[in-house]
Amino acid sequence: CEENLEKPLLGSLTAGTFPQSESDAILAVNGVYNSLRVWNIHTGGFPLLDIMSDQMIKGSNPGDGTAIAPYDNFSHTATEGSGDRWYKTLYQAIRRANLVINEVPNAEIVMDEELRVRIVAEARFLRGYFYSQLVQGFGAVPLVLVTDPALDLTKTSAEEIFNQVIYPDLLHAAEFLPEKSEYSADEAGRATKGAAKALLARLYLFNGDFVNAEKYALEVIASAQYELEPNFADAFSYDHEFGVESIFEIGALPFPFDQGGNQYGNTMGIRGTPNRGWGFGRPAYPWILMMQANNDPRMDASIIFLGEVLDGVETGGDASTPDTTRVDGDIVEIEVYNQKIWHPGPGTNESFGHNKRIIRYADVLLMAAEALNENNKPAEALVYLNEVRERARGGNAGILPDITVTDQAGLRLAIENERNYELAFEGLRFWDLVRTNRAETVLGPLGFVKDKNELFPIPQSEVDISEGRISQNKGY
Amino acid sequence: QDFKISGTLLDSETKEALIGATIIEKGTTNGTVTDLEGNYQLMVSGSEAVLVFTYLGYSSKEVRVNNQSVINASLDIDFSELEEVVVMGYGSVRKSDLTGAVASVKGEDLLKVPNASPVQALQGKVSGLQVLSPSGDPGATPVVRLRGVTTLNNNNPLFVVDGVIIEKGVSDNSGSGTPLDFLNANDIESVEVLKDASATAIFGSRGSNGVIIITTKRGAQGAPRINFNAELGWQVVANKIDLMNGKEFGQYVNDIDLTEPGPYNVDQLSSTDWQDEIYNDYAPIQSYSFSFGGASEKVDYYFGLGYFGQEGILPKSGLERITTKINTNYEIAKNLDIGLSLSVALKEKQNSPGVVNTALRAWPIDAPYTTDPATGEQIFAEVQGGGNALAAIEYTNNVNKSIESVGNVFAQYAFLDGFSVKSSLQFSLGMSKNKSFTPEYFVAPLQQNETSDISQSYNDNSFVLWENTISYVKEIGVHRFNTVAGYTTQRVKSEFLSGSAQNLLRDGESFWYIDASDGDPLLQDVSNNASHSAIQSYLFRFNYSLMNKYLFTATYRRDGSSKFGPNNRYGVFPSLALGWNLSEEAFFPEVSFLGNVKLRASWGIVGNDKISYDAQFPQIDQSFGAVFGQNEQYVAGAAYATGGNPNLKWEETEQFDVGLNFDMFNGRLVSEMDYYVKTTNDILVNLEPIGYTGLGAFQQIVYNVASVENKGFEFSLNWQDDIGNFNYKLGFLGSTVKNTVLELGQDIGVDSLIVAGDLGNGQQVSRTAVGQPIGFFYGYDAIGVFQTQQQVDATPHLFGQTVGDLIYRDANEDGILDGDDRIMLGNSIPGLVYGFNTEVGYKGFRVGLDFQGQTGVDIYNGKQAVRFSLLNYETRFLDHWTPSNPSNENFRAVSGGTNYTPSNYFIEDGSYLRLRTVTLSYSFQQAVLNSVGAQSLKVYVRGTNLFTKTQFSGYSPDLGASSALDGVIDRGVYPITKVYSVGLNLTF
Structure with a gap:
């Protein structure tokens, strides 16, 4: 009789019975990569870091996504949903990685040993990446290294998480992962030695460890695995996905999420004509003016203007919002879109096919330049900085002359500016300003409050559920 | 002092002896029964004693002794008493012996509302039962709530049709809505609504939301009866939403952009009424049914056949249904009966294109059609504000077909005296398939389908229940026993398979198959999943009546469910109830106007495993x-x-109920009242665990943590009388409910605040929290409109707010306006639900009116509060703030923004009073009927939903929440309709 009441799951596994084999281990690590395409992993679905910088405004129309608007002027609180979704989705990704890291080494799983080592290293790279996002975004957070954590955890400091998890994970990945060239063509997109080192450089820079930042940036450069795309626009174009400049990017297909799509591009895609998305995260007008003043060709490659024709499609934009917004007669906003997420093709689904570039070689060059400058090696720094500028110039000798300044502060600012031009709308500007302590100066007029807005608030529900054991961040 | 009385008791008509009839001295336990000749002897206490003669199926009679020593009596068959049997689960009980709160509705009352679901007709008929029709879509399922909102998850009552438990749609495993549309209301004999724990506990784990028992018709003794019914109806939209016309819209848009002149010259604007464009007038409803029933000594039989067809007022929506019914019993040997109840229904539902909001949002200055400059043909025009609704209708093809079969095969054997055993196999089997095809088309950049696509899905569901019961029904002197015990076992399984593909060879319907696609594997998708569960139960009920006065009922059920792990698999659900027929007592004053009076009290625990x-x-x-x-x-x-x-373990609902039944003025006034307190503990509720556990955003787990209380008062009063040739009836019923969440998983590491009520744009307006009703509205308190910049500067306001915007109250008075200033704004669980009805007859004519309504309920006007872009506006905004029109109520002209933040600006009073049906009928006189050989012929005209008195601005305030956590939000619904119908009933 009792047996009649045993009704197991149909069509899926019960947690605890997975992974058990080599094919399970592959599935499990692919499941961690899957997190990279989850909409909420991109700062809660919306390009908040760009909106919170001086490069982008909220976008879409005033009635749409009103919960995003507070981030544009730093009036967001602990109850806005985006931060909440980002935080929870990062932990979801970390849990998937923890499953691989804790279970795949188990000798009961019979599998190719080389593959086992690689899979664990991939998972550790991804865990390091997700934890770095979490700590950069929220500061001290609970440290979870198992799949079923206790319910009474408290916060662990950001420094401790870097030292206990992020650096060791990435160092392990840098040691055991193959180089990009060692993967077969159909494995492009998996984590590489270069990706781990580039991410290490980025995080050492974030923490002001310029010696290690220089070391890993230069190791990536010396690996000869990467070079700049000759044409700036190809650094994020469809034709050059997994191209020579790509160090780590998220593979995506022009379909809904469960068929391989990534809604990151769709969220920023053109609203209206052609219908490519929601139109959040519009490039800010002051950034456009600055680029125009420099005659920087990267502006046109980074921005879709109304009337512009791309791959045969003319951009009409959103008919229900003004093309130009003026305050007291002065233009403050024009309707434009982010071209870096453009994906060619006929339909609405296309914007799901954009491969988001997490790290590209131009960033590594600029990181190397920055670290070298901080380590008092301005001459070497200028080499890498000007390599980026040369490519941007596109052969036009009349623009973007080589930087020659060698005093540390001047060069520091030149590098910061170059990152602003080169890496716009790639989610980096806000962290650059925070880590260089320049956020108050640059973003203060937009509402940034020092010693508060460097971090997102811990989601209020997390504070409430833990009854305050997980305390709120300062100022929120 | 003792008096010896003797005599004989006969049937008043046949003059046959009544064997085993009871004779009791009134007010005592002293009594006896008649022998085989109908004779009795009894010692009574005195010459003034009163004898009460009772016999099952006969009217009882009281005779004063008055010094007589021989008292012969004859009893009349009591037809009303015979009807006063109330169907409970696993048996029935005499109404006078009933201890629970049970309401009965006759089948004929279900015929008044032209709708595929018989449940619709229960609206306003049973106190404590709330039936809401959120949509006028043909075949849409009503929302049914009994005695408040019992749980945070599925609140649908349990339906039992001829003993078959129907937990969710027979062919639809979504579990939402009420699942009875396989039944033709013409085949229904009666409906019993079981409300308190005494009545529902026999259903144990499934009874906590109440139980609705449906009994279908069976053949009656005598010549075969043939019945034919036909009804034809025409539907029109009950009321339209007041939207701006072209000129008004143009002026409003001009007002958004305060620079002169605005974008539009309003005098040159054309105007399209998009509601007129999409709704059909006089969409037909047809219903025909035929039945044939009778009985001979050893067999009874009933066959029913029905057709129901309804076209929606929206093109391409509709329902067609064929129902069949077979009910039969055979006595195959002495004391051994076998029987069958079987319903089979075929349904085809065309799913409505979701264009109501498209039409409400469309710019009225845009026309539906334009001329193709290349070909000169008329084509669909681009319509701003959400698209061209007529094009959306044209390109939508979505059809559901299903077959549903519900049956019960049983054998029953009676033995000894009063015992019987019954074994029955019950099943409900449903299969449905859905097909959707969209051609490739282009209307506008935002309204196009780049490749044609097809999707198909198949769903099959089976439910099999084997029940074995033994019952003992016996009257011994003054003792009457009605007992049942049983063992049941149930299995439920459903499976779903779907596929989709793109790029069909041709658009024609003969190509709507996946094989007609281009076969591109990247564009094909397949999905398949299944679920299964089982329940095993032991049940017992003991109903005892002493001297017709003292009534006692105990029930016990033990259920084991596969939905719970081994630790908490079994639940025990007991109930106890007492009844006291006060008017049977000797001391009860013999006042002429007061008849039967009964007091009832019950307690019990009932469960819920609907996860x-x-x-x-x-x-x-x-x-x-x-x-x-x-x-x-x-x-x-x-x-x-x-x-x-x-x-996980069982959710448990503990309920106390006290009730009073009485009749007055020789039964002309009949009334029933109940007060109940119902507390549901260990509610199975989906909550988000603490985020770092890594389940992900919006990911929830079911926990047994919440607790909710519902308490309320219910009453019904029915009066009927004749004055000469006039006869008339008046009925009034109502119920109150107070709903409070007592606990919501505090301290267990979950989010103890449930935020719900998403408007579709990410704004969530509803919350569930301790101390408040489930799903209350939450947001800012709008208290006026900013008139001057100085006022804005001096008042706490949200970022970006300016002159002409709503003033939100700084509720916590901290000088800053932020999320902490949001408060509870309203509640959509109605404080009072009521109905009243009247019928007046004169000779063959009869007029009946049914009203129903509710008060104390709020509705969030979600369709008005969502603005994805510049959309048409409701006329409320005509009187908006401008510098020259300093409205303190309606904010300035805007296309969106902070004024659309959730606030009480968008909350409306959902109270209403509706004339649900009005019917005028004429029954032909016998003389006329005899000439054509008919027994009865009735013709009628009927109006449904003709009149609604309400302040609510949407299509209908009669909106239910599919999830109680959302509260009632009007997100834009398929409107309800007024129906004008004519019909006839003919019986041979």
Whole structure:
């Protein structure tokens, strides 16, 4: 009789019975990569870091996504949903990685040993990446290294998480992962030695460890695995996905999420004509003016203007919002879109096919330049900085002359500016300003409050559920 | 002092002896029974004693002794008493012996509302029962709530049709809505609504939301009866939403942009009424049914056949249904009966194109058609504000077909004296398929389909229940026993398979198959899943009546459910009830106007297991793939999917009920009243665990943590009388409810605040929290409109607010306006639900009116509060703030923004009073009928939903919440309709 009441799951596994084999281990690590395409992993679905910088405004129309608007002027609180979704989705990704890291080494799983080592290293790279996002975004957070954590955890400091998890994970990945060239063509997109080192450089820079930042940036450069795309626009174009400049990017297909799509591009895609998305995260007008003043060709490659024709499609934009917004007669906003997420093709689904570039070689060059400058090696720094500028110039000798300044502060600012031009709308500007302590100066007029807005608030529900054991961040 | 009385008791008509009839001295336990000749002897206490003669199926009679020593009496068959049997689960009980709160509705009352679901007609008929029709879509399921909102998850009552438990749609495993549309109301004999724990506990784990028992018609003794019914109706939209016309819209848009002149010259604007464009007038409803029934000594039989067809007022929506019914019993040997109840229904539902909001949002200055400059043909025009609704209708093709079969085969054997055993096999089997096809088309950049696509899905559901019961029904002197015990076992399984593809060879219907697609594997999708569950139960009920005065009922049920892990698999559900027929007491004053009076009290615990079978299991799914490769390929991946909780256990609802039944003025006034307190504990509720556990955003696990109280008062009063040739009836009923959440998982590491009520744009307006009713509205308190910049500067306001915007109250008075100033704004669980009805007859004519309504309920006007872009406006905004029109009520002209933040500006009073039906009928006189050989012929005209008195601005305030956590939000619904119908009933 009792047996009649045993009704197991149909069509899926019960947690605890997975992974058990080599094919399970592959599935499990692919499941961690899957997190990279989850909409909420991109700062809660919306390009908040760009909106919170001086490069982008909220976008879409005033009635749409009103919960995003507070981030544009730093009036967001602990109850806005985006931060909440980002935080929870990062932990979801970390849990998937923890499953691989804790279970795949188990000798009961019979599998190719080389593959086992690689899979664990991939998972550790991804865990390091997700934890770095979490700590950069929220500061001290609970440290979870198992799949079923206790319910009474408290916060662990950001420094401790870097030292206990992020650096060791990435160092392990840098040691055991193959180089990009060692993967077969159909494995492009998996984590590489270069990706781990580039991410290490980025995080050492974030923490002001310029010696290690220089070391890993230069190791990536010396690996000869990467070079700049000759044409700036190809650094994020469809034709050059997994191209020579790509160090780590998220593979995506022009379909809904469960068929391989990534809604990151769709969220920023053109609203209206052609219908490519929601139109959040519009490039800010002051950034456009600055680029125009420099005659920087990267502006046109980074921005879709109304009337512009791309791959045969003319951009009409959103008919229900003004093309130009003026305050007291002065233009403050024009309707434009982010071209870096453009994906060619006929339909609405296309914007799901954009491969988001997490790290590209131009960033590594600029990181190397920055670290070298901080380590008092301005001459070497200028080499890498000007390599980026040369490519941007596109052969036009009349623009973007080589930087020659060698005093540390001047060069520091030149590098910061170059990152602003080169890496716009790639989610980096806000962290650059925070880590260089320049956020108050640059973003203060937009509402940034020092010693508060460097971090997102811990989601209020997390504070409430833990009854305050997980305390709120300062100022929120 | 003792008096000896003797005599004989006969049937008043046949003059046959009544054997085993009871004779009791009134007010005592002293009594005896008649022998085989109908004779009795009894010692009574005195010459003034009163004898009460009772016999099952006969009217009882009281005779004063008055010094007589021989008292012969004859009893009349009591036809009303015969009807006063109330069907309970697993048996029936005499109404006078009933201790529970049970309401009965006759089948004929279900015929008054032209709708596919017989449940619709229960609206306003049963106190404590709330039936809401959120949509006028043909075949839409009503929302049914009994005695408030019992739980945070599924609140649908349990339906039992001829003993078959129907937990969800027979062919639809979504579990939402009420599942009775396989039944033709013409085949229904009666409906009993079981409300208190005494009545529902026999259903144990499934009874906590109340139980609605449906009994279908069976053949009656005598010549075969043939019945034919036909009804034809015409539907029109009951009321339209007041929207701006072209000129008004143009002026409003001009006002958004305060620079002169605005974008529009309003005098030159054309105007399209998009509601007129999409709704059909006089969409027909047809219903025909035929039945044939009778009985001979050893067989009774009933056959029913019905057709129901309804076209929606929206083109391409509709329902067609054929129902069949077979009910039969055979006495195959002495004391051994076998029987069958079987319903089979075929349904075809055309799913309505979702264009109501499209029409409400469309710019009225845009016309539906234009001329193609290339061909000169008329084509669909681009319509701003959400698209061209007529084009959306044209390109939508979505049809559901299903077959549903519900049956019960049983054998029953009676033995000894009063015992019987019954074994029955019950099943409900349903299969449905859905097909949807969209051609390739282009209307506008935002309204196009780049490739044609087809999707198909198949669903099959089976429910099999085997029940074995033994019952003992016996009257011994003054003692009457009605007992049943049983063992039942149930299995439920459903499976779903779907596929989709794109790029069909041709658009014609003969190509709507996946094989007609281009076969591109990247554009094809297949999905298949299944669920299963089982329940095993032991049940027992003991109903005892002493001297017709003292009534006692005890029930016990033990259920084991596969939905719970081994630790908490079984639940025990007991109930106790007492009844006291006060008017049977000797001391009861013999006042002429007061008849029967009964007091009832009951207590019990009933359960709920309405969760998914897999809620106990944390899952790993292989649907989390990644994309790798220079030539990008989707590669499978697996990861944690839904979380699970292996410690789940039964949700338990404890209910106290006290009730009073009385009749007055020789039965002309009949009344029933109840007060109840119902507390549901260990509610199975989906909550988000603490985020770092890594379940993901919006991912919830089921926990047994919440607790909700509902308490309320219910009454019904019915009066009927004749004055000469006039006869008339008046009925009035109502129920109050107070709903409070007592606990919501505080201190267990979950989010103890449930935020729900998403408007569709990410704004969530409803909350559930301790101390408040489930699903209350939450937001800012709008208290006026900013008139001057100085006022804005001096008042706490949201970022970007300016002159002409709503002033939100700084509720916590901290000088800053932020999220902490949001407050409870309203509640959509109505304080009072009521109905009243009247019927007046004169000779063959009869007029009946049914009213129903509710008060104390709020509705969030979600369709008005969502603005994705510049959309048409409701006329409320005509009187908006401008510098020259300093309105303190309606904010300035805007296309969106902070004024659309959730606030009480968008909350409306959902109280209403509706004339649900009015019927005028004429029954032909016998003389006329005899000439054609008919027994009865009635013709009628009827109006449904003709009149609604309400302040609510939407299509209908009669909106239900599909999830109680959302509260009642008008997100834009398929409007309800007024129906004008004519019909006839003919019986041979």
